[in-house]
Amino acid sequence: MSKLTGSKKATQFTESVIREMTRLNHLYGGVNLSQGFPDFPAPAAIKDAACAAINADINQYAVTWGARPLREAVAREFTRRYGLPIVADEQVTVCCGSTEAMMSTMMAIIDPGDEVVIFEPFYENYGPDAILSGATPRYVTLHEPDWSFDPDELAAAFNDKTKAIIINTPNNPTGKVFSRVELETIAALCRKWDAVAISDEIYEHILYDGHTHIPIATIEGMAERTVTINGLSKTYSVTGWRVGWTISPRTLTGAIRKVHDFLTVGAPAPLQEAGAVALGLPDQYYLNLAAKYKRLRDMLLDILERHHFTCYKPYGAYYIMTDISGFGFSDDVEFARYLAKDVGVAGVPGSSFYKNSSNGKTKLRFCYCKREETLIEADRRLVKLAPVGAQLR
Numbered sequence: 001m002s003k004l005t006g007s008k009k010a011t012q013f014t015e016s017v018i019r020e021m022t023r024l025n026h027l028y029g030g031v032n033l034s035q036g037f038p039d040f041p042a043p044a045a046i047k048d049a050a051c052a053a054i055n056a057d058i059n060q061y062a063v064t065w066g067a068r069p070l071r072e073a074v075a076r077e078f079t080r081r082y083g084l085p086i087v088a089d090e091q092v093t094v095c096c097g098s099t100e101a102m103m104s105t106m107m108a109i110i111d112p113g114d115e116v117v118i119f120e121p122f123y124e125n126y127g128p129d130a131i132l133s134g135a136t137p138r139y140v141t142l143h144e145p146d147w148s149f150d151p152d153e154l155a156a157a158f159n160d161k162t163k164a165i166i167i168n169t170p171n172n173p174t175g176k177v178f179s180r181v182e183l184e185t186i187a188a189l190c191r192k193w194d195a196v197a198i199s200d201e202i203y204e205h206i207l208y209d210g211h212t213h214i215p216i217a218t219i220e221g222m223a224e225r226t227v228t229i230n231g232l233s234k235t236y237s238v239t240g241w242r243v244g245w246t247i248s249p250r251t252l253t254g255a256i257r258k259v260h261d262f263l264t265v266g267a268p269a270p271l272q273e274a275g276a277v278a279l280g281l282p283d284q285y286y287l288n289l290a291a292k293y294k295r296l297r298d299m300l301l302d303i304l305e306r307h308h309f310t311c312y313k314p315y316g317a318y319y320i321m322t323d324i325s326g327f328g329f330s331d332d333v334e335f336a337r338y339l340a341k342d343v344g345v346a347g348v349p350g351s352s353f354y355k356n357s358s359n360g361k362t363k364l365r366f367c368y369c370k371r372e373e374t375l376i377e378a379d380r381r382l383v384k385l386a387p388v389g390a391q392l393r
């Protein structure tokens with residue numbers, strides 16, 4: 001057999017459906033409500049800081065585990081908000097986005113055969129992350145309509161091979177915000193089975209209707225077994241900057257830093273300087289961000305409901321999961337392609353958030369990290385969506 005083929009690992013997962021939907025949308029010139037990136041500017045103060053850093057010739061490699069001002073800002077803000085002391089030199093590692101932070105963490109702690117518990121539906125990177133790091137994923141369902149998990153189902157997923165659980169709160173794609181009770185249930189299992197919690201908190205500041213963010217690292221006994229992952233992308237509307245980080249217990253930092261070093265050497269140096277400025281923005285910035293996204297959430301909920309989507313209201317992050325079973329298509333991928341090509345609005349097929357794709361075939365995810373005009377244009381185009389049932393074939 002020819003050796004000019006991809007590795008076994010690379011054949012076990014497909015290309016990202018989310019990024020594919022963005023390409024399809026470009027092809028048909030549609031309104032892109034698929035991939036979660038803003039179409040409005042980033043804050044001027046942080047763009048100025050990035051330009052200033054380049055002009056000040058901060059153009060060479062930063063320290064591999066991150067420029068000191070950013071690491072210190074990450075530690076300072078986590079301690080200020082949540083009361084947990086963090087030592088930048090020993091616990092913070094800056095990576096190329098939280099995507100690399102997750103990958104470096106997984107590769108740093110997983111051995112082949114180790115099991116990793118993943119809630120489903122999941123952010124689609126976690127599946128390939130598990131395969132690339134050699135982990136055996138164990139999926140636990142978040143049950144609609146409120147995306148709660150059954151504590152017994154979660155307990156049954158843990159055993160002495162369990163090395164870690166991946167948590168994402170506020171959650172993509174469901175908009176769920178994990179409650180203290182839920183996090184305590186997870187924490188108790190981590191402590192019982194000596195497992196690590198890898199907590200992706202990239203939507204930390206995007207919360208609605210009085211929901212609050214609780215980092216699992218702050219639950220009793222969890223600081224020493226939690227890797228918290230976050231980044232600039234969503235909070236500061238700079239998904240293309242590729243700056244993220246881990247906050248890890250000292251016992252894991254060395255392994256994460258080694259993997260990170262040999263994967264990427266370091267994140268963009270001038271953008272790390274701008275990141276330190278970003279983290280210093282006043283609290284009002286974060287309140288405004290959440291208020292803006294609440295307005296956009298309510299606007300898109302109204303649009304989608306008027307066009308006959310059944311919506312699961314999100315309480316955090318910036319996505320709406322919808323039920324599309326009423327439209328009469330055979331599956332979500334067919335519907336998503338129809339929507340992108342014939343209607344001119346791109347969403348993400350629900351199956352890309354499930355291991356067993358049939359579990360997502362009645363769902364489609366839309367994002368609303370977009371200008372109001374963009375959502376109004378989507379509304380205008382959705383008028384073309386044939387009436388419910390008309391597409392039955």
Ligand SMILES: Cc1ncc(COP(=O)(O)O)c(C=O)c1O
Nearest residue numbers: 036097098099123172231233244
């Ligand atoms: C849950 C979650 N984690 C991570 C990422 C990627 O973050 P980054 O741009 O920092 O790599 C996303 C992007 O959509 C996400 O939704």
